[in-house]
Amino acid sequence: MTALVHTPLFGLLLTIGAYRFAVWLYQRSHRFPLIQPLLHPFLVAMIPVITMLTLLGISYREYMDQTRLLQFFLGPATVALAWPLYRQLTHVRAVGGQVLVAVVVGGSLAASIAVGLAWWLDAPADVLGSLAPKSITTPIALEVVKLTGGIAPLAAGAVAITGIVGVMMAPVVFRLLKITDDRVRGLTLGIVAHAIGTSRAFEFSERAGAFSSLALGLTGLFTAMALPMIWPWVAELLTK
Amino acid sequence: MLDGLLLLLLFQFLGEVLVHFTGLPIPGPVAGMVLLLIALIFRASSLHRVAPAANLLISNLVLLFFPIGVGIVLEWDRYSEYGLALLVSIVFGTIAAMFIIAALLKLLLRRPSA
Numbered sequence: 001m002t003a004l005v006h007t008p009l010f011g012l013l014l015t016i017g018a019y020r021f022a023v024w025l026y027q028r029s030h031r032f033p034l035i036q037p038l039l040h041p042f043l044v045a046m047i048p049v050i051t052m053l054t055l056l057g058i059s060y061r062e063y064m065d066q067t068r069l070l071q072f073f074l075g076p077a078t079v080a081l082a083w084p085l086y087r088q089l090t091h092v093r094a095v096g097g098q099v100l101v102a103v104v105v106g107g108s109l110a111a112s113i114a115v116g117l118a119w120w121l122d123a124p125a126d127v128l129g130s131l132a133p134k135s136i137t138t139p140i141a142l143e144v145v146k147l148t149g150g151i152a153p154l155a156a157g158a159v160a161i162t163g164i165v166g167v168m169m170a171p172v173v174f175r176l177l178k179i180t181d182d183r184v185r186g187l188t189l190g191i192v193a194h195a196i197g198t199s200r201a202f203e204f205s206e207r208a209g210a211f212s213s214l215a216l217g218l219t220g221l222f223t224a225m226a227l228p229m230i231w232p233w234v235a236e237l238l239t240k
Numbered sequence: 241m242l243d244g245l246l247l248l249l250l251f252q253f254l255g256e257v258l259v260h261f262t263g264l265p266i267p268g269p270v271a272g273m274v275l276l277l278i279a280l281i282f283r284a285s286s287l288h289r290v291a292p293a294a295n296l297l298i299s300n301l302v303l304l305f306f307p308i309g310v311g312i313v314l315e316w317d318r319y320s321e322y323g324l325a326l327l328v329s330i331v332f333g334t335i336a337a338m339f340i341i342a343a344l345l346k347l348l349l350r351r352p353s354a
Contacts, residue, residue: 011307019303041302046310053314060314067307073297074304076248078269079255080294082276089281095349102345109344110337117333121325131329135337138305143267153311154319158330160302160309165334173338183349188342192334195301224270 005056011066014052018045037168040196042160078139085217088210099187099211103218106191110135111223114158115234125239129231130154133223134162137194140220147228149235163196170200182208190215244293251276 004010022041029039053063064071114131123131130150133141138159145155170189179185182205189197190212198216202209255272258264264271280287297304312319319326 015307016303019300019306042306042309045302045306046313049306049310050313060311063310063314064307070304070307075252075269075272076245076293077297077301077304078267079248079252079272079276080290080297082251082273082280083290083294084298085273086277086280086284098348102341102348105344106337106341109340110333113337113340114329114333118322118325118329121322121328123322123325123329127319127322127325131326131333134330135334138301138309140267140270142305142308143269147265147267151319152308153315154326156305156309157312158326160305161330162334165331166338169335169338173335173342177339177342177346179342179346181346181349184342184345187345188338191341192338195298221270221274225266228265228267 005058006062006066008066008069011058011063012069014049015045015067015070018048021045021048037164040160040164043164074139074142078143081137081140081217081220084213085221088214088217095183099214099218102187103191103215103222106187106215107135107219107222108226110192110219111227115238119238125149125235126151127154128238129235131158132227132231134158135192135194136220136223137216140224144224144227148231159194160196163193166193166197167200170197183211186211187215191219194220241292241296243289244291247276247287247290248293248297251279 019041022044025044026036026039026041029036053060111132111134114134115128118128118131126149129148130145132148132150133144133155136144136159138156141155141159142152145152166189170185170193173179173188174185185204186201186208189201189208193200194216198209198212201212252269252272254275255270256268258271258275259266259268276287276290
């Protein structure tokens with residue numbers, strides 16, 4: 001009987017079950033917009049999973065082995081991002097030039113601020129490499145950290161928390177800066193807070209959501225192209 | 241659904257092949273994403289079958305990376321030394337980036353388009 005908990009079947013059942021419950025809770029929490037971001041499925045699903053793993057004495061390494069099937073689909077999911085990107089490209093061709101400038105400048109800024117702050121607080125190179133792609137969507141970020149010498153769990157956690165913080169702060173930032181333009185709202189959320197920000201952008205309006213999904217796809221693409229190329233140079237500069 | 245999955249796997253494979261032979265410093269699946277985007281632009285309608293599988297994967301991204309992400313808690317001992325740097329970079333870095341990028345975009349897109 002105890003052998004059963006050491007199979008992929010158990011790991012997948014636990015993970016998909018916990019995730020399904022967390023999604024249900026998140027959808028039910030719509031009535032409490034202020035705390036809803038804190039009930040994000042990534043955070044809520046951790047509670048049952050970590051409790052069970054600890055009680056049953058399953059190590060993180062073994063759990064990773066059990067759930068290899070889910071991780072495999074991160075590759076096809078990255079390829080799949082071409083689909084929403086293609087759909088949005090045809091919609092917003094009119095302001096394409098400005099969107100491109102926004103993505104290149106914004107994507108570079110988000111990565112530089114993250115790396116700069118951690119560097120200033122003496123984080124070592126592998127931690128810096130994990131934080132650099134924190135504003136881009138997780139499947140791409142997890143590919144990028146392989147090329148920047150980062151640590152996968154750190155990058156996945158950093159990306160998720162970035163999205164949650166971004167979504168909580170967005171209404172405050174927009175109010176303080178008196179931003180009512182849905183293009184600016186959407187692009188900001190997509191550039192800084194990736195997919196989590198994009199689902200929030202759709203709550204502002206359909207238009208904000210369209211701009212956000214465009215920014216999410218393009219920022220991911222731009223960062224995946226640029227970061228691995230300049231990283232060796234950045235890492236050398238910062239660790240001197 | 242199966243056709244969509246087949247297309248995604250095919251383009252991921254083509255992306256890996258491209259990266260292998262050109263030595264481009266980009267991840268294989270990202271190259272696959274670019275190839276699929278180009279293919280969609282040029283041969284759009286026949287590739288629309290990718291949609292059901294693509295939407296299923298994208299709407300459940302959290303499930304796919306969850307087992308990796310849980311490591312930040314389960315292996316916290318390895319990272320606790322850099323806890324402050326992580327907290328400042330992730331929380332304050334995100335807030336700062338949001339302020340600066342929103343302000344810049346407000347200037348950049350000042351003229352409202354029709």
